[in-house]
Amino acid sequence: MNVLNNLVIYLEENGDCEAAEVLSRQLGVPISDSMGEELTLVFDGTGLSLVGCGMRYQGDFARMLNRVTKGRLHHEMLVRIAKTKAEHPVAVDAAAGMGEDSFLLAAAGYEVTLFEQDAVIAALLKDALCRAGQDERLREIVGRMHLIEGNSIALMPQLDISPEIVYLDPMFPPRKKSGLIQKKLQLIQKLEQPCADERELYDAAVSLRPKKIIIKRPLNGALLAGKKPSYTVKGKAIRYDVVVL
Numbered sequence: 697m698n699v700l701n702n703l704v705i706y707l708e709e710n711g712d713c714e715a716a717e718v719l720s721r722q723l724g725v726p727i728s729d730s731m732g733e734e735l736t737l738v739f740d741g742t743g744l745s746l747v748g749c750g751m752r753y754q755g756d757f758a759r760m761l762n763r764v765t766k767g768r769l770h771h772e773m774l775v776r777i778a779k780t781k782a783e784h785p786v787a788v789d790a791a792a793g794m795g796e797d798s799f800l801l802a803a804a805g806y807e808v809t810l811f812e813q814d815a816v817i818a819a820l821l822k823d824a825l826c827r828a829g830q831d832e833r834l835r836e837i838v839g840r841m842h843l844i845e846g847n848s849i850a851l852m853p854q855l856d857i858s859p860e861i862v863y864l865d866p867m868f869p870p871r872k873k874s875g876l877i878q879k880k881l882q883l884i885q886k887l888e889q890p891c892a893d894e895r896e897l898y899d900a901a902v903s904l905r906p907k908k909i910i911i912k913r914p915l916n917g918a919l920l921a922g923k924k925p926s927y928t929v930k931g932k933a934i935r936y937d938v939v940v941l
């Protein structure tokens with residue numbers, strides 16, 4: 697099912713009309729005079745949101761401030777795994793989603809290139825990055841985040857950089873139990889299928905010759921592309937498989 701067939705754009709008062717028209721042309725999705733029946737991209741005075749399933753979702757990096765301030769950043773599992781002595785560390789996030797993990801890496805000093813293949817998620821992420829760029833508490837961090845819209849399998853090998861890290865967090869296979877994380881991602885999950893090209897994604901990551909590939913998986917999920925990691929770090933609901941190259 698192509699989700700774009702069931703998607704409309706709706707402009708509320710104070711919404712950015714020009715941005716709505718640009719996105720409408722880019723996605724081939726109409727601007728409607730009412731909310732859609734299934735999924736709606738809403739432009740209002742706060743920016744761009746996705747509305748559907750009785751929920752409204754907007755990327756907001758300000759919500760992550762409490763994870764990166766007051767010495768809390770270094771308690772983040774991903775940041776601990778990504779620790780490096782490099783003066784100007786570089787990371788590639790090959791499956792960016794709403795960029796939250798990239799934000800943690802950028803807060804830790806990484807210059808991060810993010811790839812997002814889904815045009816709707818990319819639009820939401822772009823909007824969140826743009827708003828964060830106007831917030832002086834976030835500006836420096838998001839200034840290190842560089843979004844490229846497209847498929848990282850095709851585009852990553854063309855990058856002319858030697859990253860410390862390539863980070864892989866493609867969509868987990870669906871779980872039976874509906875947990876908190878799943879609820880938060882429900883809307884986003886409507887937009888994409890679990891990763892079907894794990895091997896290609898892994899090989900594209902290797903082609904950049906990073907020092908490490910960090911792979912986020914469900915705690916008891918299968919290995920990505922069946923690749924055995926050098927080591928694994930486990931959290932409560934997820935684990936990181938780390939391949940040292």
Ligand SMILES: C[S@@+](CC[C@H](N)C(=O)[O-])C[C@H]1O[C@@H](n2cnc3c(N)ncnc32)[C@H](O)[C@@H]1O
Nearest residue numbers: 791793794795796797812813814847848865867
């Ligand atoms: C689980 S989400 C990532 C969440 C992200 N780590 C975060 O912190 O917000 C996976 C995302 O990866 C994207 N994705 C999967 N494979 C991709 C690829 N080959 N190129 C670009 N984006 C990809 C999907 O569209 C989806 O938005």
